Amino acid sequence: MVNNEIGLQFSGVSHSYGAVQVLNDVNLSVPAGSITCLLGPSGCGKTTFLRLSAGLESLQRGEIFFDGEKVSDANSSVAPEIRGVGLMFQDYMLFPHLSVLENVRFGLGGLSVGEQVKKAKLALEQVGMAEFRSYFPHMLSGGEQQRVALARAIAPRPKILLLDEPFSGLDQHLRKSLRSDTLHLLQELGTTALMVTHDPEEALLMGDRIAIMRTGEVLQEGTGADLYSRPTNAFCATFLGETLEYRAYAQSVSVDTPFGPVEVKKELIGGEVRVLVRPEAITFGSENSGLGVNSMFVSGTLTELKEVGPSRKVTLKLHGSGFEIRLLSSWRGFPEVGCEVGMVIDSSMMFVFPAVEG
Amino acid sequence: MLLAGILCLPTVVIFSHLFIPMEEVWRHLVDTVLVRYITNTVFLALGVGLIGLTVGTLTGWLSANFEFPGQRLFHWALLLPLAVPTYATAFSYGGLCEFSGPIQTTLRDIFDWNKGDYWFPEMRSIGGAIFVMSFVLYPYVYLLGRTAFVGQARNYDESARVLGRSSEGILKDISFPLARPSLIAGLALMLMEALSDFGAVQYLAVDTFTTGVYRTWFALGSPEGAARLASMLLLIIFLILLVEHRSRGQAKYYQVTGRSHLKEKVALAGLKGIIATFICSIPVFFGFILPTGYLLFLSFPAWEIMVVGSFFEHLLNSFSLATLTSFLAMTFALFLIYSSRLGAGPLNTMLYRIVSLGYGFPGSVIAIGVLIPMAWLDYRIDDFMRNAFGISTGLIFTGGIVVVVFAYLVRFMALGLHSLQSSMESLTPNLDAAAQTLGANWRRRLSMVHMPLITGGLLTGALLVFVDVMKELPATLILRPFNYDTLAVKAYELASDEALAAASCYAVTIVVVGLIPIILISRSVETSGSYVTKARYEDG
Numbered sequence: 091m092v093n094n095e096i097g098l099q100f101s102g103v104s105h106s107y108g109a110v111q112v113l114n115d116v117n118l119s120v121p122a123g124s125i126t127c128l129l130g131p132s133g134c135g136k137t138t139f140l141r142l143s144a145g146l147e148s149l150q151r152g153e154i155f156f157d158g159e160k161v162s163d164a165n166s167s168v169a170p171e172i173r174g175v176g177l178m179f180q181d182y183m184l185f186p187h188l189s190v191l192e193n194v195r196f197g198l199g200g201l202s203v204g205e206q207v208k209k210a211k212l213a214l215e216q217v218g219m220a221e222f223r224s225y226f227p228h229m230l231s232g233g234e235q236q237r238v239a240l241a242r243a244i245a246p247r248p249k250i251l252l253l254d255e256p257f258s259g260l261d262q263h264l265r266k267s268l269r270s271d272t273l274h275l276l277q278e279l280g281t282t283a284l285m286v287t288h289d290p291e292e293a294l295l296m297g298d299r300i301a302i303m304r305t306g307e308v309l310q311e312g313t314g315a316d317l318y319s320r321p322t323n324a325f326c327a328t329f330l331g332e333t334l335e336y337r338a339y340a341q342s343v344s345v346d347t348p349f350g351p352v353e354v355k356k357e358l359i360g361g362e363v364r365v366l367v368r369p370e371a372i373t374f375g376s377e378n379s380g381l382g383v384n385s386m387f388v389s390g391t392l393t394e395l396k397e398v399g400p401s402r403k404v405t406l407k408l409h410g411s412g413f414e415i416r417l418l419s420s421w422r423g424f425p426e427v428g429c430e431v432g433m434v435i436d437s438s439m440m441f442v443f444p445a446v447e448g
Numbered sequence: 449m450l451l452a453g454i455l456c457l458p459t460v461v462i463f464s465h466l467f468i469p470m471e472e473v474w475r476h477l478v479d480t481v482l483v484r485y486i487t488n489t490v491f492l493a494l495g496v497g498l499i500g501l502t503v504g505t506l507t508g509w510l511s512a513n514f515e516f517p518g519q520r521l522f523h524w525a526l527l528l529p530l531a532v533p534t535y536a537t538a539f540s541y542g543g544l545c546e547f548s549g550p551i552q553t554t555l556r557d558i559f560d561w562n563k564g565d566y567w568f569p570e571m572r573s574i575g576g577a578i579f580v581m582s583f584v585l586y587p588y589v590y591l592l593g594r595t596a597f598v599g600q601a602r603n604y605d606e607s608a609r610v611l612g613r614s615s616e617g618i619l620k621d622i623s624f625p626l627a628r629p630s631l632i633a634g635l636a637l638m639l640m641e642a643l644s645d646f647g648a649v650q651y652l653a654v655d656t657f658t659t660g661v662y663r664t665w666f667a668l669g670s671p672e673g674a675a676r677l678a679s680m681l682l683l684i685i686f687l688i689l690l691v692e693h694r695s696r697g698q699a700k701y702y703q704v705t706g707r708s709h710l711k712e713k714v715a716l717a718g719l720k721g722i723i724a725t726f727i728c729s730i731p732v733f734f735g736f737i738l739p740t741g742y743l744l745f746l747s748f749p750a751w752e753i754m755v756v757g758s759f760f761e762h763l764l765n766s767f768s769l770a771t772l773t774s775f776l777a778m779t780f781a782l783f784l785i786y787s788s789r790l791g792a793g794p795l796n797t798m799l800y801r802i803v804s805l806g807y808g809f810p811g812s813v814i815a816i817g818v819l820i821p822m823a824w825l826d827y828r829i830d831d832f833m834r835n836a837f838g839i840s841t842g843l844i845f846t847g848g849i850v851v852v853v854f855a856y857l858v859r860f861m862a863l864g865l866h867s868l869q870s871s872m873e874s875l876t877p878n879l880d881a882a883a884q885t886l887g888a889n890w891r892r893r894l895s896m897v898h899m900p901l902i903t904g905g906l907l908t909g910a911l912l913v914f915v916d917v918m919k920e921l922p923a924t925l926i927l928r929p930f931n932y933d934t935l936a937v938k939a940y941e942l943a944s945d946e947a948l949a950a951a952s953c954y955a956v957t958i959v960v961v962g963l964i965p966i967i968l969i970s971r972s973v974e975t976s977g978s979y980v981t982k983a984r985y986e987d988g
Contacts, residue, residue, distance in 0.1 A: 141881075144881070144884075144885050146881050146884065146885075169884075169889075170881070170884040170885050171884050171885070171886075171887045171888055171889050172887065173885075175885050176885060176886075177882065177885040179878050180880075181878070183876070183878045183879050183881070183882035185879070185882075185883075185896075185897055186901065187900045196883070196888070196896070197886030198885050199888070199892070200885050200887075242886065243886075246886065246887065248885075252885075268552055350580060357654060411961055
C-alpha cells in the first residue's frame with residue numbers, strides 16, 4: 091500500500107499568531123497512501139498544521155505540496171474549496187439543518203444529483219451508516235456522528251484527508267472499535283491521511299508513521315516502532331510510553347545506575363543525564379545466570395503490592411542503591427511484601443539523554 | 449465599508465457642530481433656554497433613574513428568586529410597558545389627570561369639590577414626565593437584572609451560606625454586586641431612552657434637549673443651533689455609554705461558568721407572597737393596564753376613525769416604511785456581518801461599533817444629522833444640474849422618504865445587526881471550514897449553510913426594526929415629506945390638538961404592533977442558554 095511517492099509535504103513552514111510563534115521551520119513528508127499521526131500535547135501547533143494543510147490559514151513562510159504540486163507558499167495559495175482536502179473535526183461539524191445523506195452529498199457539488207446520491211450512499215455504506223441516511227445529526231449518537239463525518243470527508247475522494255482528534259469526543263469502548271474501523275477503511279481506500287492526536291496509544295495504533303511535535307517543532311518522525319524503541323530525545327521517550335527515570339552525573343563513558351552501568355555518548359560527559367527505562371525492559375523472577383549481551387541483573391525488596399485489574403502495581407527498593415521504582419506489571423509470580431525479587435533489565439530499552447535538552 | 453461609513457455620517461456631522469463657532473442664535477439660546485434644558489434633562493435623568501432602577505431591580509429580583517401568586521404571569525407582564533411608546537402613555541396620563549379628565553371629575557363628584565378646593569398633581573410637569581417614563585422604561589432594568597439574578601449559580605449562594613453569611617448578608621454582598629453590571633446596563637438603556645424621548649416631554653410641556661432641538665430648528669429656523677444642542681445631548685449620551693461600557697467590562701469577571709446549577713426558587717407563602725404580588729402589580733398597573741386601558745376606553749367610541757380611508761393611508765405609510773427599513777437594515781446587516789466573517793479588517797470592527805451606537809441616539813438628533821448633509825448634497829446636485837444643463841432638480845433626497853428611511857437605518861440598524869450577529873456567532877467558524885474543505889465557495893456557504901441556520905436571527909432582527917420604526921416619532925416628524933403622515937405622527941398631532949379620543953385609536957394600533965417583540969423577548973428570556981450548536985473554537 092505505501093509507496094515511495096510523497097502525498098503531503100511541508101517544507102520550512104513557520105507560522106505565528108501575532109507575537110506567538112506556533113510553527114517553527116517545520117519539515118514533514120507524508121508518504122502517499124499512508125497514515126501519519128501528528129502527536130503532541132495541546133498547544134504544540136498541531137491544529138495550525140492541519141489548518142495550513144487545508145488552506146484555512148494563509149501560509150506565512152515555507153511551502154506546502156500535495157502529490158508533488160505546490161499548493162501554498164507565502165505569496166499564493168490554492169483556495170480550500172478547490173484544494174481537494176477532506177477535513178474531519180473533533181466535534182464533527184455536521185450541518186445541523188441537513189440530513190445525513192445531504193451532509194454527505196454536500197461535498198459532491200460538481201456531479202449530477204443521481205451520481206451524488208449514489209456516491210453518498212456508497213460512502214455511508216462504507217462507514218456502516220447507510221440506514222441512517224434520512225436522520226438529522228441531532229438524532230445521532232456521538233459515534234454515529236463520527237461515522238457520518240468520516241463518510242462526508244471521504245465521499246469526494248480527497249487527495250489528502252486531515253483528521254483533527256477524530257476520536258476524542260467518544261467514550262473508551264466506542265473509541266477502540268471506531269479506531270479500528272476507520273483504520274481499515276482508510277487502508278482500503280488507500281487515502282493519504284494526516285491525523286492529529288494527543289493520545290500516544292492512538293498514534294501507535296493508527297499511524298504508519300508518527301511525527302511528535304512540541305512547541306511548534308517536529309522533534310522526531312518515523313514509524314511507531316522506531317520512535318518507541320529508539321527515541322532521539324527525552325520528550326519523545328516519555329511522551330510515547332511509561333518510563334522509569336534516574337538522574338546521574340556523567341563522569342565517563344559509563345555511568346553507574348541502580349539498574350547497572352549504561353554507556354553514555356562522549357558529548358554528554360561532564361553533565362547531568364536522565365536515564366530512562368521502559369517498564370517492559372524489566373523481566374521479573376529471573377536468576378542471575380545465563381544473561382544475554384544486553385541484559386543486566388538487579389534484585390530488590392518488594393515494599394508494596396496491589397492488584398489493579400489484570401495487573402499489579404508494585405513498588406520495589408533496589409538493592410545496593412536503595413533506589414525505589416514503582417510500576418505496573420502483569421507478572422503473576424510476585425511473592426509477599428518484604429520478600430526479595432530478582433529481575434533482568436534489557437539495556438536496549440534504556441535511553442540516556444542530557445538532563446537539559448537544547 | 450462605504451455603507452458603514454455613510455451610516456456614521458450623521459454622528460460625525462452632529463459632533464462637528466460642537467466646535468463650529470456660532471453667532472447670536474446660540475447666544476440667544478444660552479440666554480433664554482439652555483439652563484432650563486439642562487436642569488430639566490438632569491432632573492429627568494435623576495428621577496427616572498432612581499424610580500426606574502428601584503422598580504426594575506426589585507421586580508427583577510423577586511421574579512428571579514421567588515415563587516409567589518401570579519409569578520409566572522408577572523414574568524412577562526412586567527415587560528408589557530415596553531410595548532407602549534412613551535408618548536402614548538403620556539397622552540393617556542395627560543387625559544386621565546387633566547381637570548376635565550375622569551379622575552378629577554370623579555373626585556369632584558364624590559366630594560362635591562370645586563375648582564381650587566383641592567390639590568391635584570399636575571401631569572404636565574417634570575414630575576409627571578418622570579412618573580410616566582419611570583413606569584414605561586423600568587423593564588430595561590427588570591429584564592437585564594432578572595437575567596443576571598437567574599444566571600447566578602446556586603453555588604455562590606451555597607458557598608456563602610457555608611461561609612456563615614445570613615440571607616440578608618448574601619443579598620448585600622453576593623447577589624447585588626454580582627448583578628450590578630447588568631443593572632447598570634439596564635439603567636443606561638433606560639436613561640438613553642428617557643433622554644431620547646421627544647413625544648412625551650413635548651406633550652407634557654417639559655423642555656429638554658430633544659424638544660429644544662425641534663424648536664430651534666422649526667421655530668428659530670436655525671439648523672446650526674439645533675445641531676449644537678443635539679451635539680450636547682450626544683455628549684451626555686456618550687457619557688452614559690462610557691459608564692455602561694465600563695460596567696460591562698467588569699461583567700466578564702462575574703460571568704458564571706456552568707449553567708448546571710441554577711438556583712431553585714424559594715416559595716413565598718402567605719403574607720410575604722401577597723406583598724410580592726402587590727409590589728409586582730404596581731408597575732404593571734401604572735405602566736400598562738391603566739394607561740393602555742384608558743386609551744382603549746377612549747378609542748372605543750371613536751372606532752369609526754379606524755375604518756375611514758385616511759387611517760388606512762397612515763397605517764399603510766407606517767407599514768411600508770417599516771417594511772422597507774427592516775428589509776434594508778437586514779440586507780445591510782447581513783452584508784456587514786458576512787464580510788466580517790469572511791475576514792475583513794479591523795476597520796470593519798470599528799465601523800460596526802459606530803453603527804451600533806446609532807441606537808443610543810435620539811431620533812431628533814439623528815434627523816438633524818441626516819438632514820444637514822442631505823440638504824447640502826441636494827443643493828450641490830441642483831447647482832450642478834443648473835449650471836451644466838440648465839435644469840433644476842429641486843430637492844431630491846430631503847423632500848422624499850429616502851431621507852426618512854436613511855434616518856431610520858442610522859437609528860435602528862443596530863437592532864438588526866446585533867440580532868443577526870448573535871445568531872451568526874453561535875455558529876462556530878469550524879462549520880465554515882468544514883463547508884469550505886468540502887468545496888463550497890462563499891456563495892454556496894452562505895446559501896446552503898449560513899442562511900438556513902440564521903433565519904431565526906434574521907427574522908427577529910427584521911421584526912425588532914419593524915416595530916421600532918412603527919413607533920418612531922421625532923425623526924419622522926422632522927423628516928417626513930409634506931403631508932405624509934404615519935400612525936405615530938398622527939397620534940402625536942391629534943393628541944397635541946387635544947383630540948385624545950382620535951389619537952388613542954392610533955396609539956392603540958401602535959401598542960398592538962409593539963406587543964409582538966415583547967412576546968418574543970419574554971420567550972427568549974425563558975429559553976436563553978439552550979443553544980444547540982456548540983460555539984467551540986480551539987487552536988492548537
